Amino acid sequence: KRVAIVGCPFSGGQPKPGVDKGPIHLVEAGLPDQLRELGWEVTFDGHHQFEEISTLDDPPIGILKNPRQVSKVCEAVAKTVEGHAKDGQLPLTLGGDHSLAMGTISGTLSQYPNACVVWIDAHADINTASTTESGNIHGMPVSFLLGLDATIPEFAWVKPKLTTDRIVYIGLRDVDAGEKRILRENGIKAFSMHEVDKYGIGKVVEMALDHVNPKRDLPIHLSFDVDALDPTVAPSTGTPVRGGLTFREGHYICEAIYETGCLVALDLMEVNPSLADAEAVKQTVAVGCSLVRSALGETLL
Numbered sequence: 001k002r003v004a005i006v007g008c009p010f011s012g013g014q015p016k017p018g019v020d021k022g023p024i025h026l027v028e029a030g031l032p033d034q035l036r037e038l039g040w041e042v043t044f045d046g047h048h049q050f051e052e053i054s055t056l057d058d059p060p061i062g063i064l065k066n067p068r069q070v071s072k073v074c075e076a077v078a079k080t081v082e083g084h085a086k087d088g089q090l091p092l093t094l095g096g097d098h099s100l101a102m103g104t105i106s107g108t109l110s111q112y113p114n115a116c117v118v119w120i121d122a123h124a125d126i127n128t129a130s131t132t133e134s135g136n137i138h139g140m141p142v143s144f145l146l147g148l149d150a151t152i153p154e155f156a157w158v159k160p161k162l163t164t165d166r167i168v169y170i171g172l173r174d175v176d177a178g179e180k181r182i183l184r185e186n187g188i189k190a191f192s193m194h195e196v197d198k199y200g201i202g203k204v205v206e207m208a209l210d211h212v213n214p215k216r217d218l219p220i221h222l223s224f225d226v227d228a229l230d231p232t233v234a235p236s237t238g239t240p241v242r243g244g245l246t247f248r249e250g251h252y253i254c255e256a257i258y259e260t261g262c263l264v265a266l267d268l269m270e271v272n273p274s275l276a277d278a279e280a281v282k283q284t285v286a287v288g289c290s291l292v293r294s295a296l297g298e299t300l301l
């Protein structure tokens, strides 16, 4: 079992400074050794440096902010993730904001064209250039992956290889009007916190996997935004929304996905260590590390 940690200190998909420090905090909390203790052979070739990209002259396109930076960083991440996957390693991407998933999932789909995506988030991250109200591209990666919008030239490298029947959401509770319309019109399966309350997390994960991976024979890319968790559980994140997943519900999802034996790629996104007091940051980082361990085989018994 080999895992390659891809540290992505990137914050260009959203306005709050600090989320680029997420990877270093997760690594310095000991994540690589924690995974080695689980039996993984861990490679970590240092955090990606995006300096040359960030000096780019990058005026908004429409209201989209830092478009060229986001595009170039995601393109680099896609190549890195594809390379690790080709080499038989499970890419573990540590963010950094969730716009990076445009890169990670593109990389996964290059190596595993039949992969399905399990997206854990308070948000749908499926705004198009015409529906976004913020212009923050971390609220848009899924629309690019599905090819929902007319291709923006700066994002021409993103091939719409994901299909609407191959993604499922768990944890939604802050979905914009435009996104609700997109989800409905495209028949995209989403289990909001209402369904989590109604059925319980065990049944929700079973139904989610039955939808995107009925025979449990497709590779799974798990993209986990820590703001899916309740802010009392993961306070140090850029877009916290009350009424989220409990510590155990978040871990159950990771444990159940590992149990399928289908996991091929994992993103742990939106840990921003500069948004809370030291104790709350430490808690958020520790929860992030714990979720990753659960997704990579740590069990309670």
Ligand SMILES: N[C@](CCCC[B-](O)(O)O)(CCN1CCCCC1)C(=O)O
Pocket (backbone or CB within 6 Å): 097, 098, 099, 121, 122, 123, 124, 125, 127, 132, 133, 134, 135, 136, 138, 139, 140, 174, 176, 225, 227, 239, 270
């Ligand atoms: N949907 C939002 C939030 C995106 C969060 C991205 B994630 O999940 O990676 O953290 C929110 C837009 N919202 C519209 C109404 C006014 C407040 C902001 C957006 O900016 O598009």
Ligand SMILES: [Mn+2]
Pocket (backbone or CB within 6 Å): 098, 121, 123, 125, 138, 225
């Ligand atoms: Mn997100």
Ligand SMILES: [Mn+2]
Pocket (backbone or CB within 6 Å): 121, 122, 123, 225, 227, 228, 239
């Ligand atoms: Mn989110």
Ligand SMILES: [Mn+2]
Pocket (backbone or CB within 6 Å): 098, 225, 227, 237, 238, 239, 270
């Ligand atoms: Mn977020």
